[in-house]
Amino acid sequence: MLKLVRVTKTLGGQQVLRGVDLAVPEGKLTTIIGRSGEGKSVLLKHMIGLLQPDSGEVWVDDVEISRLRGHALNEVRKRFAMLFQGAALFDSLTVFENVAFPLREKLRLKGPEVTNRVEEKLDQVGLTGMGHKFPAELSGGMRKRAGLARALVMQPEIMLFDEPTTGLDPLMAKSIHDLITSMQRKFRFTAVMVSHEIPEIFGISDYVAILKQGKIAAMAEPSEFQRTTDPEIKEFISVGGTVLMHAKASEAKGVS
Amino acid sequence: MKFLEGLGRWALTSVAEMGRMLIFVLSAFGWLARPPFRAIQTVKQLHFIGYKSTFVVVLTATFTGMVLALQGYHTLRKFGSEGLLGAAVAVSMIRELGPVLAALMVTARAGSAMTAEIGIMRITEQIDALDTMAVNPLQYLIAPKLVAGLIGVPLLVAIFDVVGIYGGHVVGVELLGVNAGTYWNSIESAVEWKDVYGGILKSISFGLIISWVCCYKGFFTKMSAEGLGNATTEAVVLSSVLILVWDYFLTALLFNL
Numbered sequence: 320m321l322k323l324v325r326v327t328k329t330l331g332g333q334q335v336l337r338g339v340d341l342a343v344p345e346g347k348l349t350t351i352i353g354r355s356g357e358g359k360s361v362l363l364k365h366m367i368g369l370l371q372p373d374s375g376e377v378w379v380d381d382v383e384i385s386r387l388r389g390h391a392l393n394e395v396r397k398r399f400a401m402l403f404q405g406a407a408l409f410d411s412l413t414v415f416e417n418v419a420f421p422l423r424e425k426l427r428l429k430g431p432e433v434t435n436r437v438e439e440k441l442d443q444v445g446l447t448g449m450g451h452k453f454p455a456e457l458s459g460g461m462r463k464r465a466g467l468a469r470a471l472v473m474q475p476e477i478m479l480f481d482e483p484t485t486g487l488d489p490l491m492a493k494s495i496h497d498l499i500t501s502m503q504r505k506f507r508f509t510a511v512m513v514s515h516e517i518p519e520i521f522g523i524s525d526y527v528a529i530l531k532q533g534k535i536a537a538m539a540e541p542s543e544f545q546r547t548t549d550p551e552i553k554e555f556i557s558v559g560g561t562v563l564m565h566a567k568a569s570e571a572k573g574v575s
Numbered sequence: 576m577k578f579l580e581g582l583g584r585w586a587l588t589s590v591a592e593m594g595r596m597l598i599f600v601l602s603a604f605g606w607l608a609r610p611p612f613r614a615i616q617t618v619k620q621l622h623f624i625g626y627k628s629t630f631v632v633v634l635t636a637t638f639t640g641m642v643l644a645l646q647g648y649h650t651l652r653k654f655g656s657e658g659l660l661g662a663a664v665a666v667s668m669i670r671e672l673g674p675v676l677a678a679l680m681v682t683a684r685a686g687s688a689m690t691a692e693i694g695i696m697r698i699t700e701q702i703d704a705l706d707t708m709a710v711n712p713l714q715y716l717i718a719p720k721l722v723a724g725l726i727g728v729p730l731l732v733a734i735f736d737v738v739g740i741y742g743g744h745v746v747g748v749e750l751l752g753v754n755a756g757t758y759w760n761s762i763e764s765a766v767e768w769k770d771v772y773g774g775i776l777k778s779i780s781f782g783l784i785i786s787w788v789c790c791y792k793g794f795f796t797k798m799s800a801e802g803l804g805n806a807t808t809e810a811v812v813l814s815s816v817l818i819l820v821w822d823y824f825l826t827a828l829l830f831n832l
Contacts, residue, residue, distance in 0.1 A: 369703050393709035400707065407704035410695075421708045473708075 320345055326365055326375035335361050337533030348503050348510040350520045353530035359513040360481050367399050368392050400475035404482045406466030408454040415450030418469045440468040460491040480512040496523050600787050603721055606714035616719035624685045625727030631680050636735040639672055640742025648751050661758035662765030664743035669774045673736040675822055678781035681728055682814045686789040690810040693793030694803040717790045724786030725779055732778035773829040781818050788814045
């Protein structure tokens with residue numbers, strides 16, 4: 320279980336997180352939404368120890384990671400993987416080498432075992448035969464797919480997605496969302512996604528959390544948001560009145 | 576009062592920055608001692624900093640030696656001491672010009688590229704990605720560059736010295752007519768072991784300054800294109816200034832005490 324307790328963070332003189340409490344359900348896809356600049360990515364980076372809170376705690380099962388450093392933190396991180404906004408592929412390595420990187424670095428695997436696992440992951444994300452290309456030769460969507468393959472190759476227990484569809488056209492964004500949900504359903508990892516893709520995320524998430532003024536204002540299954548009486552939350556999520564439609568659609572498909 | 580406040584703020588910021596720089600380099604050396612040892616990364620960096628800088632170093636060394644011989648010949652001739660041309664060129668090269676000019680050329684060619692490369696990796700979250708994969712960026716990215724600087728720059732300086740002395744030979748002996756035997760004999764009698772190891776010591780410390788400053792500036796670049804541009808400029812300027820300042824103090828310690 321991934322849990323944040325009263326997490327606060329000030330960056331550049333501005334208090335971004337003002338006491339975030341969040342318990343991420345295991346084996347589910349939880350999406351954190353919020354306006355631009357609310358600190359969604361900052362929150363996500365606290366979960367994997369890329370940022371340390373000014374106060375508060377970050378728990379991964381029974382380990383409090385916010386004050387961990389070095390080897391102890393790396394041990395916890397082995398359970399995680401993260402897909403960054405721009406995919407964060409290493410420019411100097413090919414797609415194959417990028418996906419193979421954690422296998423070679425952390426598991427010390429070599430030869431055909433690496434090849435088999437990398438090619439399997441590239442197949443799963445729809446990048447068959449693209450291993451020889453460099454990140455600069457790929458489109459935005461393909462880079463995200465390669466980033467997803469690199470994240471999944473270590474079979475993480477917890478996956479973090481930092482705005483995975485930013486900069487993509489609606490069709491490509493949908494295909495990335497579909498890929499994320501199908502992988503999550505297949506491998507049953509705990510997923511936390513940060514997104515501003517409202518209303519689409521209501522159709523794919525198991526839980527949605529709203530980050531507002533540095534706190535989690537609400538967290539519930541998507542279908543429950545249609546019953547909210549909070550006018551501010553209503554205003555925030557009723558983009559074109561499509562929330563209800565997406566939540567209903569996901570209910571009908573048995574997604575949530 | 577405001578002036579004093581500003582001065583105090585500047586002093587505090589500078590001390591904090593120096594402290595961060597020291598922690599940065601000590602941590603990187605600390606990671607160097609722990610497995611896995613990054614031999615392939617280090618060889619790649621050595622290729623980049625050393626081998627790829629060879630052409631520009633040879634070119635600079637040739638013309639430095641040539642102009643030194645040209646200037647030196649006309650000055651020495653006034654005192655009837657043309658025979659000391661080889662010694663003048665070689666001692667200047669080995670003690671001062673070789674280490675300093677080669678280091679400045681490496682700063683311009685490889686140091687700026689190092690800052691830009693690491694800075695782009697920071698901005699595009701590639702360094703964060705290393706962290707999330709439990710790979711320490713100081714060990715994977717920085718330590719190999721520090722080692723490559725420490726090995727690569729002294730080797731380039733050695734090439735610079737030799738090429739520069741031959742550049743001086745071309746002008747002094749071939750063009751201006753100094754006797755070849757006199758040129759080489761004066762070098763043999765004037766150059767001492769102290770000059771050579773002083774030059775080597777300088778070049779090792781310059782290699783450390785370049786990779787340290789340029790890696791640090793890239794690693795802590797601000798998250799914007801402007802920030803990266805500033806970091807690259809600062810890296811080149813600070814490295815160059817530190818090389819010249821440190822050169823003075825090292826010269827005072829090595830040759831004048």
